[in-house]
Amino acid sequence: MNVLETLRVPDGLSARVPAEERGDGRDDVRLMVSRGTDVAHHAFRELPGLLRAGDVLVVNTSATLPAAVNARLGGERLVVHFSTRADRERSGTASGGGGLWAVELRSPDGAGSTLPRAGGPAGARIRLPGGGVLVPQEPLVEGSPRLWWAAVSVDVPELMARYGRPIRYGYTERDQPLSAYQTVFALPAPDGAGSAEMPSAARPFTEPLVAELARRGVLFAPVTLHTGVASSEAHEPPYPERFEVPAATAWLVNAARARRRADGGGRIVAVGTTAVRALESATGPDGTVRPAAGWTDLVVTPARGVRAVEGLLTGLHEPAASHLLMLAAVAGREALSRSYTEAVRRLYLWHEFGDVHLVLPDQDTHRVHC
Numbered sequence: 001m002n003v004l005e006t007l008r009v010p011d012g013l014s015a016r017v018p019a020e021e022r023g024d025g026r027d028d029v030r031l032m033v034s035r036g037t038d039v040a041h042h043a044f045r046e047l048p049g050l051l052r053a054g055d056v057l058v059v060n061t062s063a064t065l066p067a068a069v070n071a072r073l074g075g076e077r078l079v080v081h082f083s084t085r086a087d088r089e090r091s092g093t094a095s096g097g098g099g100l101w102a103v104e105l106r107s108p109d110g111a112g113s114t115l116p117r118a119g120g121p122a123g124a125r126i127r128l129p130g131g132g133v134l135v136p137q138e139p140l141v142e143g144s145p146r147l148w149w150a151a152v153s154v155d156v157p158e159l160m161a162r163y164g165r166p167i168r169y170g171y172t173e174r175d176q177p178l179s180a181y182q183t184v185f186a187l188p189a190p191d192g193a194g195s196a197e198m199p200s201a202a203r204p205f206t207e208p209l210v211a212e213l214a215r216r217g218v219l220f221a222p223v224t225l226h227t228g229v230a231s232s233e234a235h236e237p238p239y240p241e242r243f244e245v246p247a248a249t250a251w252l253v254n255a256a257r258a259r260r261r262a263d264g265g266g267r268i269v270a271v272g273t274t275a276v277r278a279l280e281s282a283t284g285p286d287g288t289v290r291p292a293a294g295w296t297d298l299v300v301t302p303a304r305g306v307r308a309v310e311g312l313l314t315g316l317h318e319p320a321a322s323h324l325l326m327l328a329a330v331a332g333r334e335a336l337s338r339s340y341t342e343a344v345r346r347l348y349l350w351h352e353f354g355d356v357h358l359v360l361p362d363q364d365t366h367r368v369h370c
């Protein structure tokens with residue numbers, strides 16, 4: 001991806017506030033559409049006219065958590081980003097009453113956002129609001145200082161509900177309420193689980209738009225993938241994340257793909273890279289989707305390819321981001337380079353509050369792999 005390796009996204013193209021503050025609603029964003037190397041430009045509100053009856057939109061129902069919590073290590077002010085809770089205590093480590101969590105420790109930047117900071121040190125007692133304590137144990141991945149396993153003495157969902165706020169980065173203008181980071185598809189989990197960061201590709205959807213899509217015969221297939229803390233500076237590959245593909249979704253996707261093989265029917269379009277990761281984690285080499293739940297460490301690359309997903313609706317990612325490997329697997333390297341060059345030239349807005357990109361299969365081909 002030589003073009004992407006040299007492409008620079010100007011700072012002015014970062015979306016600093018939500019679309020409803022820039023315009024007249026969440027869906028007031030632009031939509032770039034790629035079919036092969038052909039690129040067209042639309043408003044997101046035109047999406048119902050770009051899809052067709054029988055298309056299946058795979059959507060992530062994970063709710064966003066207020067995962068940023070202030071803390072102190074001695075006299076040092078910190079912000080803890082709670083990423084993912086371990087299912088059980090890991091061998092050789094002791095867990096507090098709140099369990100073992102993967103966390104990222106950040107330093108306040110003085111302007112409401114944070115700066116990178118190495119995790120640890122191991123055994124340190126980091127004070128949380130309300131009297132809780134967090135104790136770093138060891139790096140999540142040996143040699144990477146960013147994410148650490150840490151024992152927490154208090155119930156973390158309760159801690160976040162009382163003291164937390166959504167994670168945000170320096171390109172945004174100010175803190176936003178948690179509601180600004182929830183998608184229309186978000187469902188609360190009984191155990192308080194959710195995503196450390198918003199599955200943002202679905203953010204422009206509104207209830208009226210979903211209703212219009214359904215009226216036109218577009219189908220919705222829910223999956224769940226609880227996203228961890230992204231690597232906003234280092235662009236590391238994603239870590240293992242919890243996911244679920246229910247039986248009804250597996251059946252719907254398989255039925256749509258069978259019809260597509262028979263008569264060129266509906267396409268499987270994932271809404272966001274998280275939906276791709278979840279669905280592909282449940283898809284076998286033969287292209288059959290099976291109900292699945294647990295942890296996935298799948299990294300979708302052009303070499304691995306995609307087995308069930310044919311299209312993708314996603315935000316715009318930094319040219320160095322690992323997500324672009326997944327986009328290249330769906331769109332192809334040449335098409336991805338062409339579309340990102342166009343996005344910069346047309347002044348599209350990047351990041352979670354920005355514009356979106358719809359990748360569809362070439363009109364004359366049916367990319368259904370068995």
